[in-house]
Amino acid sequence: MALRFFNTYSRQIEEFQPRDPAKRKISVYTCGPTVYSRAHIGNFRAYIFEDLLQRHLELRGYKVHRVMNITDVDDKTIRGAREAKIPLSKFTAPFKQAFFEDIETMRIKRADEFPAATDPRYVDRMIEMIDTLISRGLAYQADDKSVYFRINKFADYGKLAHFDLTQLQSTGRVKHDEYDKEHIGDFALWKAWDEEDGDVGWESPWGRGRPGWHIECSAMATALLGDQIDIHCGGVDNIFPHHEAEIAQSEGVTGKKFVRHWLHCAHLLVDGQKMSKSLGNFYTLPNLLEKGYTGREIRYALMRVHYRAPLNFTWKGMEEARQALTRIDEWLMRLRATAAKKIDKGKTGMQLGTQFEEALDDDLNISAALGFLFESIRETNRAMDQNEMDAATANAWLDWWKRINTVLDLEPETEVGVPAEVAQLAKDRENARREKNWKRSDQLRERISALGWEVRDTKDGPKVTPRSAA
RNA sequence: GGCGGGGUAGCCAAGUGGUAAGGUCGCGGUCUGCAAAACCGCUAUUCGCGGGUUCGAUUCCCGCCCCCGCCUCCA
Incomplete structure (x- = not known):
């Protein structure tokens, strides 16, 4: 079955058809962060979805050229800089850095390019595009x-969001300079300088000012990826007006x-409501790390639900993610041990299956894909329990x-070595067990546990592993 | 009001015109000195509600209800 995605434009699942199927090189543009504060995990849900998309495309043999913009000039960044009494670039720099740290923690692949809106190259391109749009009326x-x-x-205009322009209502969320516009829906391409902008501004044929938000994406996308892009992603809240505007601007030029x-992903919810800065119901990555969760646990928690379904963030969900990952970790350790034992008898040729990839082909059906993974885990664990797994098969599963x-x-993170103190306690405990001194053995297990480690008695002797932080 | 997304077990969540994957939690069992892990078994006669089509619908059609989002600078 072919790769297929739900296209917001047609509201249908469509077979993926890149511009140039033969070369298998595709272009992907993803809307990035506005660096006026630390991004919250709701923002990262979108980036994790895009990461999954990119990685699956790559698994299917596509060479992905991905661009993610950084919006480093807008109302909020200007206000932040003004309030902090520092230059705009100085204000946004730490948030840019935090963003890169966060995506690394969550193992989100870096885009090939991260163009910034304030880059003179793109400001020039924006001015050029606006000029063309004016000349065309x-x-x-x-x-x-x-x-x-x-x-x-x-x-x-309105085709992407499926909006009837005559039905547009103002939500009052944004102040309008409606009196100056011909139509309430007309959006700013170039915002004239005003006093609140301070020293932020660029010269243009229309006077000093700064670019509107939408034009930056059109400029950077077409400059870096050409006139036509294979895939463009973002959160559903970007559909209108942002992406609608991008279409109008880019195609207009x-x-x-x-x-x-x-492709658009649904929101991350908290208590059934959208996680957002304005509602104040958000968590940042450091907030979760402080609670003891790791980047990959957060990655799993945000990835495990289909991207078009709303995902409700809960601590219970984080626990479930942790447990599920532990199951995978244990399985990998067992497989490696089995592969190392060089057993050559047993069941060979277990069906490895391709359901994982096929599920992802179907509009990134991650739940079905993970379902197959866990079914495989149970099946292989059973074989290992019964000593029916030979080394070659174990290696095939590892591959x-x-x-x-x-x-x-x-x-899992590369395993940290067992500290000498813990190793000694484990050794003492093993001696106690040989003497059938169960009381002492249990006491030593308690002490090991208190140090954050867990000891398990297996057929191959005691195994000491880090206890998952609870 | 317009346009979307969602409503499946305690929680999270796949899915199909023929009778419900998987994860997590809980219970019982095997294993173990005891545990842990793993495995086995149990846990939705039922898929928001009401009609209709059909031999048969959770799945298709119609009408409702609820939740979430967007409706001019939010991923």
Whole structure:
């Protein structure tokens, strides 16, 4: 079965058809963070979804060229810089750095490029695009000196969100300079400088000002990926107006279809509501790390639910993620031990199956994919329990895991060595057990546990492992 | 009001026109000195509600209900 995704534009599952199927090189543009504060895990749900998408495309042999923009100039960053009384770039720098730290902690692959909105190359490109839009009658400068996109001149405006322009209502969320615009839906391409902008601004044919949010993505996407992009992603809240505007701007300039496949992920909820800065119901990555959760646990927790379904964040969910990962870890340790034993009798040729990849082909059905993984784990554990797994088969499963783990990236952190103190206690305990001194043995196990380690008696002797932080 | 997404066990969550994957939690068992891990068994006569089509619907159709989101700078 072919690779297929739900396309927001058509609202249908469609077979993935890149521009250039023969070369298998595809372009992906993903909307990145606005660096005015630390991103919260709701933001990262989108980035993890995009990471899963990229890794699966790569597993299927595509060479992905991915761009993620960094919005480092907008109302919020300007306000933050002004309040902190520091230059804009100085204000945004630590948030950029925090963002890169966070994606690394969650094992999110870095995009090939992270263009910044304030990069002069892209500001020039934005000005150039706006100029073209004006010359085509698709944009105009209003009395307030800002330049707006004239949505009535772009026939397809509203097609992505499936909005009827006459039905647009103002939610009052954003203050409008409605009096200057021809249509309430016209959006800013270039915002004229005002006093609140301080020293933030660029010279343009329309006077000093700064780019609107939407034009930055159109400029960077077309500059780095060309006139047509294979896949463009973001959160559902970007569908309108942001991505709608991107289509209007990009197609208004190039005259070509901007994006072949639009993919949007649903929100992360907290207590049944969208996690957002404005509601104050958000957690950052450091918040979760402080609670003792690791990056991969958070990665798993955010990844395990299908990207188009809302995901409710709960601590119980974090615990479930931890337990599920422990199950995978134990399985890998057993497989490695079996592979090392060089047993050559037993069941060979167990069915490894391709259901994992096939599930992901189906609009990234991660739940079905993980279901198959866990079924495989039970099946292979059973074989190992019955000593029916030979080394070759164990290695085949390890190779299989290696393959699917290029997508999941859930391998445990490299094991830390057992501290000498713990090792000594384990040794003492083993001696006590030989003497059948169960009381002392249990006491020593308690002490080992208090130090954060767990000792288990297996057929091959005691195994000391780190106790998962509870 | 318009446009989407979702509603399946205590919790999370796949799925199919033919009778419900998987994870987690709980209970019982095997193993173990005891544990742990693993394995085995149990845990939804039922898939938001009401109709309809059908031999048969959770799955298709119609009508409702509930939750979440977007409706002009939120991933």
